[in-house]
Amino acid sequence: MAAELTQNQIQLIEESFAAVAPQGAELVASFYDRLFNDFPAVKPMFANTTPAEQQKKLLSSLVLVVQNLRKPEVLGPALEQLGARHNEYGAVPTHYDAVGSTLLKTLAEYAGDVWGSELEEAWTAAYGAISKKMIDSAAVAANCS
Numbered sequence: 567m568a569a570e571l572t573q574n575q576i577q578l579i580e581e582s583f584a585a586v587a588p589q590g591a592e593l594v595a596s597f598y599d600r601l602f603n604d605f606p607a608v609k610p611m612f613a614n615t616t617p618a619e620q621q622k623k624l625l626s627s628l629v630l631v632v633q634n635l636r637k638p639e640v641l642g643p644a645l646e647q648l649g650a651r652h653n654e655y656g657a658v659p660t661h662y663d664a665v666g667s668t669l670l671k672t673l674a675e676y677a678g679d680v681w682g683s684e685l686e687e688a689w690t691a692a693y694g695a696i697s698k699k700m701i702d703s704a705a706v707a708a709n710c711s
């Protein structure tokens with residue numbers, strides 16, 4: 567899946583992620599505040615989890631994705647399974663757009679001076695490829711059932 571990203575983009579993502587990692591917990595909390603504020607319709611989907619649990623899950627999945635950008639053979643199957651589970655949670659493509667734009671805004675806020683058009687393009691490409699993989703596998707799972 568990382569085939570869609572250039573080596574330079576992968577490097578930019580790794581560096582920016584390392585730069586925001588010390589503020590990871592704050593970043594994730596801010597992501598959810600922004601998501602629920604801008605897209606209140608998705609809030610009930612998270613009723614079965616606590617904010618603390620959900621924040622840990624998002625952070626660990628971000629770490630998994632960033633660590634495996636150079637290993638599509640690891641990332642591909644993991645995202646397929648994640649996409650199928652998200653189909654069960656009721657996530658649809660418009661939700662992925664909401665999560666993507668919220669993630670980008672939150673990253674821009676925490677990356678500060680480091681953020682620029684190159685980084686924005688790199689994260690947009692990465693999120694686009696990740697969400698496409700998850701949405702496509704969810705569609706396959708739905709067709710099979």
Ligand code: HEM
Pocket residue numbers: 608611612613614615620623624627628648651652655656657658661662663665696697700
């Ligand atoms: C690239 C995009 C996304 C990633 C990497 C991601 C990652 C995760 C992870 C790792 C979990 C933990 C449970 C599991 O592994 O199945 C999770 C749960 C969940 N996600 Fe996502 N997610 C993404 C997009 C979305 C979107 C677009 C929605 C819809 C608004 C969503 C809604 C949920 C819900 C409702 C749960 C279950 C919470 C619970 O009841 O425990 N996610 N997500």
